[in-house]
Amino acid sequence: MINSFGDPQNVLLIGGTSEIGLAIVSELAESGAMQNVVLAGRSEIRLIECKNELLIRHGDLSVSVSELDMMDTGQIAAKISSLFDHCEFDLVILAAGMLPSNNSAMKDSTLTIETAKTNFLGPLEAASQSLIRMMSQGHGVILNISSIAVVRARNDVAIYGASKVGLDYWIEATGSSLENSGVRMVNLRPGMVRTKMSSGLKEPPLTINPEDVASAARSGLNSSKSTIWAPKGMLIIGLLLKILPRSILRKLK
Amino acid sequence: MKSWLTGWGNTAPGLTTVVNIGELDQESWSEKGTVIARGFGRSYGDASYTSGGRTVQMSGLDKSEFDFASGTVLAEAGASIEQLISRYLPLGYFVPVTPGTRFVSVGGAIAADIHGKNHHKHGTFGLNLASMTVQTPVGTFVTSDSELRELHWATIGGMGLTGVIRDAQIKMSAVETSKIAVDTYRISNIHDLMQKMRLLDEVKTYSVAWIDTLASGDSLGRSVLTAGEHATISQLSKSDQDNPLSVSQVQRVAMPSWVPSKVLNKHTVSIFNELWFRKSPKFRQNELQSISKFFHPLDGVKSWNNVYGRSGFVQYQFAIPDSSEDFVVSALEKFSKYQCPVFLAVLKRFGEQNQGMLSFPIKGWTLAIDVAADFPNLQLILNELDDELVNRGGRIYLAKDSRMKSIHVAQMYPLIEDFKQIRSRFDPNGLIQSNLSRRLNI
Numbered sequence: 274m275i276n277s278f279g280d281p282q283n284v285l286l287i288g289g290t291s292e293i294g295l296a297i298v299s300e301l302a303e304s305g306a307m308q309n310v311v312l313a314g315r316s317e318i319r320l321i322e323c324k325n326e327l328l329i330r331h332g333d334l335s336v337s338v339s340e341l342d343m344m345d346t347g348q349i350a351a352k353i354s355s356l357f358d359h360c361e362f363d364l365v366i367l368a369a370g371m372l373p374s375n376n377s378a379m380k381d382s383t384l385t386i387e388t389a390k391t392n393f394l395g396p397l398e399a400a401s402q403s404l405i406r407m408m409s410q411g412h413g414v415i416l417n418i419s420s421i422a423v424v425r426a427r428n429d430v431a432i433y434g435a436s437k438v439g440l441d442y443w444i445e446a447t448g449s450s451l452e453n454s455g456v457r458m459v460n461l462r463p464g465m466v467r468t469k470m471s472s473g474l475k476e477p478p479l480t481i482n483p484e485d486v487a488s489a490a491r492s493g494l495n496s497s498k499s500t501i502w503a504p505k506g507m508l509i510i511g512l513l514l515k516i517l518p519r520s521i522l523r524k525l526k
Numbered sequence: 527m528k529s530w531l532t533g534w535g536n537t538a539p540g541l542t543t544v545v546n547i548g549e550l551d552q553e554s555w556s557e558k559g560t561v562i563a564r565g566f567g568r569s570y571g572d573a574s575y576t577s578g579g580r581t582v583q584m585s586g587l588d589k590s591e592f593d594f595a596s597g598t599v600l601a602e603a604g605a606s607i608e609q610l611i612s613r614y615l616p617l618g619y620f621v622p623v624t625p626g627t628r629f630v631s632v633g634g635a636i637a638a639d640i641h642g643k644n645h646h647k648h649g650t651f652g653l654n655l656a657s658m659t660v661q662t663p664v665g666t667f668v669t670s671d672s673e674l675r676e677l678h679w680a681t682i683g684g685m686g687l688t689g690v691i692r693d694a695q696i697k698m699s700a701v702e703t704s705k706i707a708v709d710t711y712r713i714s715n716i717h718d719l720m721q722k723m724r725l726l727d728e729v730k731t732y733s734v735a736w737i738d739t740l741a742s743g744d745s746l747g748r749s750v751l752t753a754g755e756h757a758t759i760s761q762l763s764k765s766d767q768d769n770p771l772s773v774s775q776v777q778r779v780a781m782p783s784w785v786p787s788k789v790l791n792k793h794t795v796s797i798f799n800e801l802w803f804r805k806s807p808k809f810r811q812n813e814l815q816s817i818s819k820f821f822h823p824l825d826g827v828k829s830w831n832n833v834y835g836r837s838g839f840v841q842y843q844f845a846i847p848d849s850s851e852d853f854v855v856s857a858l859e860k861f862s863k864y865q866c867p868v869f870l871a872v873l874k875r876f877g878e879q880n881q882g883m884l885s886f887p888i889k890g891w892t893l894a895i896d897v898a899a900d901f902p903n904l905q906l907i908l909n910e911l912d913d914e915l916v917n918r919g920g921r922i923y924l925a926k927d928s929r930m931k932s933i934h935v936a937q938m939y940p941l942i943e944d945f946k947q948i949r950s951r952f953d954p955n956g957l958i959q960s961n962l963s964r965r966l967n968i
Contacts, residue, residue: 274965277571277840277928278539278905282965305905308931335933361964409559411541411578453528455541456579 280306281363289314294368300487313341343395350402357406463503466507531575536838538576555663565631571928572961596684603633616927619698622654633691639683643732646877662689662952683885705757714746733837738799739868781832795867843894843923850918871895881954883941
């Protein structure tokens, strides 16, 4: 339940080892309102490491871990429901994701489907159940870590982009129907971020750190926006990417 | 009908379905969703509404009847302190306890177990009840200190979480006049103030100090202390003696809702505080003031809470035992250090605690401070204060709270588990919840 300062008290991070997700949790915890955090993800060992790192920075928090695999489509809703049975979440962050090499995915349909489940179907099931519970609570925010990639199809991130597009669209469309519900859904669209997931990739201009994404998330959550760009300038980049003809885009690369 | 509701601080809005008490019969308890009663919404935080559930508007239920034999009033829960004063003061009876505003319902007065300027002598509102009726999911019951006393003392101070209070029998105080004889002192620092207030405990029924929290150093805690007694007929002027119990209608101006939030800043507040402090006499004795002027000065400005603008404000009110009274000084030092533009702060004495499990007053002191909610780092400042408060045996007033941490509740209110057990007997499915109870896991 939010307090008078509007900051979330109870947070569920889906993709509990995500650097961007953890940076957002840490940033929001700075103001002193946050009390309970659940890190939900695939690897219990990694989740516990992330829990301990979070506790070093924010010793007052109560942090627990929960095993949740985005590949387990069909089982995720029940797990989310049971997490909500124990805690009224003010904020659910969808941060689960994988970025496979597109060349590998083109040759491996299992990898393609795994990416679709991890980035789209799994988080969709989690978000859908979170929405149902939040509607019943009468309050809550679902924040989706989306990407600039959703703006325009690009060959080097075909399946990553496709899976991000699906979730982003659902969040935006469903979010626009929530006016009289007390619940809010937000897409956070960063450009390139320096994380383990993107390490080794070329850094375009405007590449930022997870902390910068977190800072943009914090300002965006304090406003009534349904789409947050990180950095802010990404909005212009996004518009340009959308309208420029492919021939020009290829030359710009 | 769904509405966005807040408390008096205009913060943390909750979307809730507002219903009348008539819509809450025994069958409809079992409908899905949480339920909480609401009077005038004068609690500062989120105690009087529940997001996603039903908020029962009680203010229409305002009948009352006076029984001369027992000197008690049987009042429906939606009757206001204002109505009780205007109906019964002309008959020579005053409410036993009044808070700083008259616009509080009888139900709210019991649920928050309100105190006034006379707690050290007369205790809380809940202590002055003969009985009350509480509607719970498992039935409607009449409670008193001798009948279903666990439910009675869980409900007093219980923030509406044991059920919907339907009515109460209130023991009124007999008075000769509608005036208060007031002594005023201008005090130059916190130590002198606290010493004076302790001395006045024995001799004055009502006492309160308004502190300039922007003053620092040797002037930390400079204040205006007022102490009073109900005036006797002989104290009135000759012309007033003909009509000693007259109650005049208070002129009210309205604070507009469009006030920008930076009107109350360090500069404007310090100018106001300086003028107000200087205007007060060094010492004045037996000045006759009306009930409204002495008890309810802010009621003269309707919606005064709008002066804080759209971002609203937070009230930090704590109680601290006598043995930890230096915490009052620490708190004032902290607000002064951070230059929080506090629009006056109020210090009162508390007498003995009653048996209400979540009742706020404990023997010692209470300090109440309003701060604009958008003051930078306010959350962290208040968290620091809470950490120390809890270690010093103090507690935060739940009727004013909008931001404390749930982990502190058990230390502040050691009978919380007893309270929860009684609650679960009368509300086994946990239907009665407010945003406050959900935030604090009560």
